Structures are given as C-alpha cells and as structure tokens.
Amino acid sequence: MNLNIVILAAGKGTRMKSDLPKVVHPVGGIPMVQRVVNAGMALGQGHVVLVVGHGAQRVQALFEQQSNVHFALQAEQLGTGHAVSMALNTLQEHGPTLVLYGDVPLIQPESLKPLLQAAQQRQVGLLTLNMQDPTGYGRIVRNEQNQVCGIVEHKDATPEQLAITEINTGILACPTPLLRKWLAGVSNHNAQGEYYLTDIIGMAYRDGVPVIASHPAHHWEVLGVNSRTQQAELERFYQNQQAHKLLEQGVCLADPARIDIRGTLHCKADVFIDAGCVFEGEVHLANGVHIAQNCYLKNVRLGANTRIEPFCHLEQAQVGEGARIGPYARLRPGSELAEHTHVGNFVELKNAKLGPESKANHLSYIGDAQVGARVNIGAGTITCNYDGANKHQTTIEDDAFIGSDTQLVAPIRVGKGATLGAGTTLTKDAPAGALTVSRTKQMSVAGYKRPVKTPK
Numbered sequence: 001m002n003l004n005i006v007i008l009a010a011g012k013g014t015r016m017k018s019d020l021p022k023v024v025h026p027v028g029g030i031p032m033v034q035r036v037v038n039a040g041m042a043l044g045q046g047h048v049v050l051v052v053g054h055g056a057q058r059v060q061a062l063f064e065q066q067s068n069v070h071f072a073l074q075a076e077q078l079g080t081g082h083a084v085s086m087a088l089n090t091l092q093e094h095g096p097t098l099v100l101y102g103d104v105p106l107i108q109p110e111s112l113k114p115l116l117q118a119a120q121q122r123q124v125g126l127l128t129l130n131m132q133d134p135t136g137y138g139r140i141v142r143n144e145q146n147q148v149c150g151i152v153e154h155k156d157a158t159p160e161q162l163a164i165t166e167i168n169t170g171i172l173a174c175p176t177p178l179l180r181k182w183l184a185g186v187s188n189h190n191a192q193g194e195y196y197l198t199d200i201i202g203m204a205y206r207d208g209v210p211v212i213a214s215h216p217a218h219h220w221e222v223l224g225v226n227s228r229t230q231q232a233e234l235e236r237f238y239q240n241q242q243a244h245k246l247l248e249q250g251v252c253l254a255d256p257a258r259i260d261i262r263g264t265l266h267c268k269a270d271v272f273i274d275a276g277c278v279f280e281g282e283v284h285l286a287n288g289v290h291i292a293q294n295c296y297l298k299n300v301r302l303g304a305n306t307r308i309e310p311f312c313h314l315e316q317a318q319v320g321e322g323a324r325i326g327p328y329a330r331l332r333p334g335s336e337l338a339e340h341t342h343v344g345n346f347v348e349l350k351n352a353k354l355g356p357e358s359k360a361n362h363l364s365y366i367g368d369a370q371v372g373a374r375v376n377i378g379a380g381t382i383t384c385n386y387d388g389a390n391k392h393q394t395t396i397e398d399d400a401f402i403g404s405d406t407q408l409v410a411p412i413r414v415g416k417g418a419t420l421g422a423g424t425t426l427t428k429d430a431p432a433g434a435l436t437v438s439r440t441k442q443m444s445v446a447g448y449k450r451p452v453k454t455p456k
C-alpha cells in the first residue's frame with residue numbers, strides 16, 4: 001500500500017528546559033521521534049516525512065542512515081495545520097496520509113490500522129479518546145446522529161463544548177488529495193491565531209466525507225511529552241508494558257516495577273531477573289539464566305544456566321553456559337567466556353577469551369588475551385597489555401596455573417600446563433609444563449628493632 005506518514009516534530013519543547021530538541025529525548029532508550037518513525041514504518045511501505053523546525057539538524061542527524069525518511073522544514077510554528085502544509089509537496093499523490101507526532105512516542109501500529117482503513121475508503125480516520133479530565137484538549141463535536149462533525153479547541157470552546165469528554169488525540173488519516181484541498185482552506189481566525197489541522201474535520205463533514213473515530217488499544221499510546229515529568233511518566237508506562245510482556249513469556253521478575261529495558265531483551269525459559277537491572281541494546285538470555293540485583297547488561301549474550309551475581313557491568317560480551325560471573329565483575333567489549341567459566345569480584349576483562357572451565361576469581365585485569373581451557377588465574381593477576389602506544393596480546397595455553405599477584409608483560413605466551421609462581425613479573429615466554437618464577441631472594445635480619453615513637 002502507498003502510504004504517506006507526516007510526523008510533526010518542529011516544536012521546541014520549552015518545558016523540557018533542554019538544549020536538545022524535545023523529540024530527540026528518549027523513551028525506553030530510543031529517541032521519541034525514532035519510535036514514531038518505527039511505528040509508522042511497521043504499517044508497510046510508508047513514505048515518511050518529518051516536519052522539522054527547532055533543532056532541525058539534531059533531528060535529521062538521527063536518520064542519517066535511513067534514506068527513506070524525508071524532511072520538510074517549518075521555519076515558524078504557526079500551527080498544526082501549517083505544519084502539515086509544509087509537507088504537502090513531498091507527499092506521494094496515491095494512498096492516504098497519516099499524521100503522527102514526534103512527541104507522542106508510544107503509538108502502536110495496531111491502533112493506527114482502523115484509521116488507514118477509513119482513509120483508503122475515501123473517509124477520514126480519527127483517533128479519539130474519552131477522558132475524565134479533558135482540559136486542554138480539542139473536543140470531538142458530534143451531531144444528533146452521533147456523527148463526528150467537527151473539533152473545537154479548548155480555548156475556542158463554548159461551556160457546553162467544554163463538557164464533552166471525547167478528545168482529539170491529534171492522530172488522523174485522510175485521503176491525500178482531500179487533505180490538500182482542505183488545508184488550503186484553513187485560516188488562523190481563532191483564539192490562538194494558529195492554523196489548526198483540526199479544522200479539516202468540519203470541512204470533511206461539510207463535504208459529506210464521513211469521519212470515522214476509533215480509540216487506541218491503550219490510553220498511554222496517545223500521551224504526549226511536553227515536560228520531564230511527562231517523559232518520566234511515559235517511561236514508566238513503557239517499562240511496565242515491557243515487564244508484563246516478559247512475565248507473560250514466563251520470565252521471573254523479582255519486581256516488574258524495578259527493571260529497565262532500553263532496547264530488546266530476548267529471554268528463553270526459566271530466566272530470573274532480580275530488582276534493579278538495566279538492559280540496553282540487544283540482550284539474549286538462554287534457558288535458566290539467573291541475574292542477581294543491580295546488574296547492567298548492554299549487547300550481551302548469555303548461555304544456559306549462567307549466573308550473574310549482584311553488581312556486574314557487562315558490555316558487548318558473550319558467555320557460554322553454566323558460567324558464574326560476579327559479584328562486582330566487569331566484562332568489557334570483546335569478552336568471550338566459554339562454558340563453565342568463573343569470573344569473580346573485581347575482575348575486569350577486555351577483548352579477552354576465556355576457555356572452558358577457566359577461572360579468574362579475584363581482583364584481576366585480563367585485557368587483549370587468549371586464555372585456554374581449565375586455566376586458573378590467581379588473585380591480582382594483571383596483563384600488562386599497553387606500552388603507552390600499542391596494545392599487545394597475552395596467550396595462556398590450556399591447564400596453566402597463574403600464581404597470585406602476577407604481571408604478564410605482553411606480548412607474551414604461557415605454555416600448556418605451565419605454572420607461574422606467585423609474584424612473578426613475566427617478561428619472557430613461560431615454557432609448557434615448567435614452573436616459572438621471578439622473585440627477589442627472601443632474607444631475614446635477626447634481632448631487628450622497629451623504630452619507636454618518642455613520647456611528647
């Protein structure tokens with residue numbers, strides 16, 4: 001289906017008190033206007049036009065990679081009708097036009113389908129909502145036959161009209177040639193001196209074009225963001241929705257009100273997630289994964305039955321099944337842990353592979369390293385991978401044992417089954433099967449007297 005999608009995003013968002021244009025602020029980790037574009041695109045082959053104004057460049061920059069998103073500039077914000085007019089000459093003539101808002105980020109494609117159906121049948125589809133407190137919104141005016149015959153803005157409404165509780169969400173779909181015709185007739189003779197998009201509803205009625213009103217599946221889909229408070233409210237609606245989807249999929253959440261998903265979380269069966277965890281990007285959790293409280297995972301893939309203990313920070317990491325990470329572990333980008341590995345407290349890995357059953361249980365830095373299977377890395381082991389200019393590789397072969405407090409000055413290799421004595425500073429490769437130790441000789445001074453403090 002040919003479909004035009006006009007998204008209004010020219011407003012400044014003064015009440016956000018931010019240098020960033022309002023529609024660039026995120027909900028669920030994704031800029032609001034990006035969410036709206038995604039919802040529109042989910043409807044099929046839409047020709048998307050963003051009407052930009054304030055902070056136009058910042059908004060446009062979000063879509064640099066998307067050549068199918070087009071822009072129309074509204075230099076002065078003279079009203080919603082004026083805004084849509086700015087997009088008219090970029091629209092395809094065939095198919096309807098859907099109007100969405102860059103600051104109404106949670107709209108779901110399902111709720112838009114009835115509007116498109118109406119617009120494809122030479123009708124106008126209008127998304128409306130009944131509200132207990134309709135203050136501020138445009139009211140839906142109906143005739144004696146209950147047909148929609150107009151929208152009156154709050155500031156222009158009579159006391160009788162103010163009592164109407166059915167409000168205009170602003171979202172509508174309309175045959176494109178009719179939209180052109182009606183917009184050409186919109187004036188700004190009203191309380192706000194603005195060109196109202198809503199005036200086209202009365203024009204449709206007068207032209208005998210039926211206006212079909214439908215409601216969104218959830219009221220939060222049509223809530224707009226004008227302030228940080230409203231942004232925070234929508235964030236909670238969104239997160240609550242995510243959490244309940246996970247619960248329905250069979251994920252066990254310690255508290256659905258204390259999880260934040262700013263991307264996509266894919267969970268297999270019997271996953272447990274404790275309170276205070278944050279997920280970003282694409283996170284994949286296999287069967288039986290257990291994530292304890294206050295963990296941060298970004299673009300991570302965890303194998304079956306792996307346990308992440310409290311307070312871990314994992315980014316761009318892959319972990320095999322049955323592994324145990326944390327508490328207080330940090331897996332930086334390029335960490336690849338095989339099955340049944342253990343990474344304990346205050347251990348940092350970066351660009352490092354750990355083979356099956358290998359362990360680094362305490363206080364270590366393993367960077368730019370290839371570690372084999374069944375290796376034991378003692379407390380306080382450090383790969384000295386950086387010489388101030390270049391990064392160098394450390395290789396530790398299978399079954400090696402690295403004593404505590406060891407420095408591995410890369411590039412370096414520890415052979416298969418090698419043992420490094422505690423406190424070794426390894427500057428030459430350690431041969432397989434041997435004990436390598438670098439240590440100053442121990443001595444004792446008999447009868448040594450410690451200095452004593454002189455009393456004052």
Ligand code: UD1
Pocket residue numbers: 008009010011012051074076077078079080081082083101102103136137138139151153167168169170195196197198224
């Ligand atoms: C509009 C509707 C009102 C509806 C309400 C729902 C009109 C005249 N009124 O009122 O019936 O109940 O939305 O929230 O349409 N914008 C531009 N350029 C402009 C004007 C607005 O891009 O020149 C953008 C704004 O940034 C905003 C959106 O359009 O994202 C809505 O504009 P706003 O001025 O907030 O409309 P309301 O007065 O709330």
Ligand code: CA
Pocket residue numbers: 224
């Ligand atoms: Ca508004």
